[in-house]
Amino acid sequence: MKSKHILAIRFSAVGDAAIAVPVLRCLLQQNKNLKVTVATKSFLKPVFETVEGVEVVCADIRGKHKGLNGLLKFYGEIKHQKFTAIADLHGSLRSNVLKTLFLFNGVSSKTIDKGRSEKRKLVSGKMFKPLKTTTERYADVFRALGHKVDLSGDVFPPPQQINAKTYSIVGKDTKKWIGIAPFAFFDTKMYPLDLMEKVIAYLSRTNNYRLILFGGIKEEAELKRLSETYQNTTFTFGKISFEEEIKLISNLDLMVSMDSGNAHLAAMQGVKVITLWGVTHPYAGFYPYKQPESYGLLSNREKYPLIPTSVYGNKAPGGYAAVMRSIPPEKIIQKIEEVIKSQPS
Structure with a gap:
């Protein structure tokens, strides 16, 4: 042929x-x-x-x-x-x-x-x-x-090998690696940072997890502040290449992300992903690949009935600026621990 x-x-x-x-x-x-x-x-x-x-x-x-x-x-x-x-x-x-x-x-x-x-x-x-x-x-x-193209027959590749430089940033201990991507391009897609910081603070105190923060140049100052404030927490931007970042993501035990690129970078490699949703909604077709429906934590649609207000998160009516505050940080923590405990040790 x-x-x-x-x-x-x-x-x-x-x-x-x-x-x-x-x-x-x-x-x-x-x-x-x-x-x-x-x-x-x-x-x-x-x-x-x-x-x-x-x-x-x-x-x-x-x-x-x-x-x-x-x-x-x-x-x-x-x-x-x-x-x-x-x-x-x-x-x-x-x-x-x-x-x-x-x-x-x-x-x-x-x-x-x-x-x-x-x-x-x-x-x-x-x-x-x-x-x-x-x-x-x-x-x-x-x-x-x-x-x-039969997606039910997809075979995920094994985690990619990461280099010594990456290990020098995240360490080689036995803690579970949790990636957290706390930022999004549009504010109505981004979980409020003060609430996300509560999640990071709790996970840090348990001493069970290595928290790896993902973001870009606009968020570098916040990434640095969070990593210096909380133990077991680090960030990768500016320290390793995007290629090495993708390899690192393939080795995570879990990714926590907005409805954004980092969720898909993890899901494409078979990593478990918890996603947080603001004015967008999984029904638009961008839910991370092969992730259980229960891994998506949605803003309260009873309180904000117009959700989804846009496909990409760039449009929101008046009164919807705080839509993601309807997701309690305790709910995120509970879901993280639930997913981590469900994985083989």
């Missing part, structure tokens, strides 16, 4: 890229004579490289591949790879331009159905039911290209 070569396109963002990982893994596990190359931003290359067999080509969309002329240049750099089909997992203007260019060379494509009309109904209150997951939407693109 002649081998096929698919170009999968997904330029952003971290969470969306991570959601695609199990789909790509199943695709390659379940289809012979298939090669997959992913076109993405260089920052996301380590995410896709967790999938054995996937090759990555990086588009510098802020630099030399910016705009139409840049995309023409990017096309010229990759067209020699003789792709037989395009899987557009993004559905953006950039991916549409690339698909058109490849179509001139006879390379057909399939594009993700984002379910925009259903999502509009969900956030407008006209409908309240679970929508198709983003993972399944990605899988449908490859199915439309004629390939098997």
